[in-house]
Amino acid sequence: AYPAQELAQRLQANGLQQVLFNAPPGNWDAGERGLACLPGREAEFREGIAKAIDYAKALQCPRIHVMAGLVPQGAEAATVRATYIANVRYAAEQAAPHGIQILLEPINGRDMPGFFLSRQDQAHALIAEIGATNVKVQMDLYHCQIVEGDLAMKVRQYLPTGNVGHFQIAGVPERHEPDVGEINHTYLFKLLDSLGYDGWIGCEYRPARGTAVHATSDGLGWLKPWL
16 A cells, blocks of 8 residues: 555664565455465466565565465365465465565464465465475464464474464454463463574554554553563
8 A cells, every 4th residue: 555665764764674564465345365266366466476576675575475365156176276376386486586485374264264274284285285495384373273273282393394484473362462362472482482483473463452552552561571
């Protein structure tokens, strides 16, 4: 929604680094949640990847999340899967010369019913088939807890593969601050440290007291022990 150069100037003015953003997801307002798995939308997908790479270069951002999309009603599963693999391969090929990673995020079916990609094992199997070294999993522990749980063992299983490029967190089940809910983030942060994770943890949650500036700032109190 904003020119890349304007965003780059704001990042610089505030001493911030852009570490990840989403590629164009289609018509979000109409309910679309990505284009990668949609047969017949390949040209639009490729246009979106070109735009995303232009933004990533301007923002010096090394990661682009490519949303899988909702499985079209009546579509053959094999066709949807083949479309997804071909599209992600294309995105990876276009991004690689610029040192950009393409990230795939499993998303739970409660928040996004019908989303093509929902499980960690599914994502890692797809990465193996896609066969591009710059395609990684965006491991959102909020989604993972809702779909399959056993978070610590999942982290131990997949982080050492080198195919996890980014983590995200939120409190479960309400998707508020991570100090509220059923996940022990303190334990998981220590586990990531013990496994040598050297990357970012994105805080993708809805502030419990709303999105006004003061409410968001107040809600960041959970971070104080980590600063």
